[in-house]
Amino acid sequence: MxxxxxxxxxxxxxxxxxxxxxxxxxxxxxxxxxxxxxxxxxxxxxxxQGLRAPAPPDMKFTDLEDYWIKHRVPQKRSGQNDISIIKKHLHPAFRNRRLRDLGVHAVDALVATLATKHRKTVANVLTLLISMLNAAVELGWLLKAPRIRKPKVKTADADFRYLRTKEQLALFLGAARSEGDHIHALYATAIHTGLRAGELAALRWDDVDFSRRIITVSKSFDGPTKSGVVRHVPLVDALLPTLAAWKLRGPGVRLFTSERGTMLGKSARPFQEVLHRVLKGAGIAEVERNGKMVRAITFHGLRHTFASHWVMAGGDIFKLQRILGHQSVAMTMRYAHLAPDAFAGDLARFGPAQGTGPGVVIELPRRTG
Structure with a gap:
C-alpha cells in the first residue's frame, strides 16, 4: 500500500x-x-470484483448549478425562483465543493445560515437542494443523495390578510374609482373572481362569456396558470355591471393593460403603488404582523378577500376550490372557519345543557394589594 x-x-x-x-x-x-x-x-x-459500483466523476456543485440552470430551469414555471435561491443561498454555501462531499454536515451548515429566515423559506431552499441532488444521482454524478430533513410548514396558513367587511369593500372600491375606471374595473374583478395578478394580466375579452356568465382562466404572466389547469369562474351579479360597462370602454384584446396598451407585468403599478394609494384613500389602516406595521393587504389579498367573502356568504368550499384552482382542498380549507354556520351543528354534540336552568355569568371583583 x-x-x-x-x-x-x-x-x-x-x-x-x-x-x-x-x-x-x-x-x-x-x-x-x-x-x-x-x-x-x-x-x-x-x-x-463487482462488489461496488464505480465511483462517480469528480463533479462540483457549480457543475450541477450550471446543468440545472441550463436544462431544468427553462422547464419550470418557478425557474426564476430557482435561480434566486441558487445565487443567494446554495452557491455561497457550496461553491466549488465536490458533490460527493455534500453530506449531512454540509447541509446542517447551510441550514445554520438560514436560522433567521422563515420556515417556508428554509423549506423552499432545501426542496430545491433535494431536487438538484436527485438530478445529480440520475446523471451518475452522485451515488446517493444525502438524507435532508425539511422543516414542517403548514399547507395553508389561516393567518392571511383580506378586506374583512362589506364596508371595507365599499370604501376600497370607492377609492379605486378615484384612480380611474381601469383601476376600479381591475380591482373589482380581482375581488369578485379571486384571480391571481398574472391571470388578470393575461385575461382576454374572448375569455369572458357574458351570456353564460362564465370567465375562462387559462393563462398567466408567462404561460399557463399556476396549476397548469384551465378553470371556469362564475361572473357574479356584483361584477356584471362593472365588466359590461368596462367592455364598452375597452375595445382592446385584453381586459387590463398598461397605459401603453401592453400586458401588465409582475411589478406593474396597479399591483403595487396604486394599491397602496387606494388603501390609504379608503382609510384602511395598517396592521401589525410579526411585530411590524404593514399594509392591510397586498394585491394577493384581494384573492383572499374573494375566498373569505364567498365562504362568509355560505358558498360551497368545494366549488371554491375549483374556482381558485387549488389542487388540494387542504389549501381551500383555510377559509372554512369563516362559514357563518361552521359550528352550528356541533353545539349540541355532547347533549343538552346540564343543570336546572340557564347559567349566569357574573364579574368577580379583582383582588388588589
Whole structure:
C-alpha cells in the first residue's frame, strides 16, 4: 500500500482508480490521509470484483448549478425562483465543493445560515437542494443523495390578510374609482373572481362569456396558470355591471393593460403603488404582523378577500376550490372557519345543557394589594 507524503502543511495521497487513472487528494493530518488511502484502495478492489459500483466523476456543485440552470430551469414555471435561491443561498454555501462531499454536515451548515429566515423559506431552499441532488444521482454524478430533513410548514396558513367587511369593500372600491375606471374595473374583478395578478394580466375579452356568465382562466404572466389547469369562474351579479360597462370602454384584446396598451407585468403599478394609494384613500389602516406595521393587504389579498367573502356568504368550499384552482382542498380549507354556520351543528354534540336552568355569568371583583 502506498503511503501519504508531506504536501506543505498537509498530506497528499495517490492511488490508481478502477480505470487505471492516477488520482490524488490532500488531507489536513497524516492519520486522516492514511485512512483515506486505505479506503480508496479498498474501494478500487471492490469495484474490480463487482462488489461496488464505480465511483462517480469528480463533479462540483457549480457543475450541477450550471446543468440545472441550463436544462431544468427553462422547464419550470418557478425557474426564476430557482435561480434566486441558487445565487443567494446554495452557491455561497457550496461553491466549488465536490458533490460527493455534500453530506449531512454540509447541509446542517447551510441550514445554520438560514436560522433567521422563515420556515417556508428554509423549506423552499432545501426542496430545491433535494431536487438538484436527485438530478445529480440520475446523471451518475452522485451515488446517493444525502438524507435532508425539511422543516414542517403548514399547507395553508389561516393567518392571511383580506378586506374583512362589506364596508371595507365599499370604501376600497370607492377609492379605486378615484384612480380611474381601469383601476376600479381591475380591482373589482380581482375581488369578485379571486384571480391571481398574472391571470388578470393575461385575461382576454374572448375569455369572458357574458351570456353564460362564465370567465375562462387559462393563462398567466408567462404561460399557463399556476396549476397548469384551465378553470371556469362564475361572473357574479356584483361584477356584471362593472365588466359590461368596462367592455364598452375597452375595445382592446385584453381586459387590463398598461397605459401603453401592453400586458401588465409582475411589478406593474396597479399591483403595487396604486394599491397602496387606494388603501390609504379608503382609510384602511395598517396592521401589525410579526411585530411590524404593514399594509392591510397586498394585491394577493384581494384573492383572499374573494375566498373569505364567498365562504362568509355560505358558498360551497368545494366549488371554491375549483374556482381558485387549488389542487388540494387542504389549501381551500383555510377559509372554512369563516362559514357563518361552521359550528352550528356541533353545539349540541355532547347533549343538552346540564343543570336546572340557564347559567349566569357574573364579574368577580379583582383582588388588589
Amino acid at each position: 502506498a503511503r501519504p507524503i508531506k504536501h506543505g502543511q498537509k498530506w497528499r495521497i495517490r492511488w490508481i482508480d478502477e480505470k487505471g487513472e492516477r488520482r490524488s487528494a490532500v488531507y489536513d493530518t497524516r492519520p486522516l490521509a492514511m485512512r483515506a488511502q486505505r479506503a480508496r484502495e479498498h474501494e478500487v478492489d471492490e469495484v474490480k
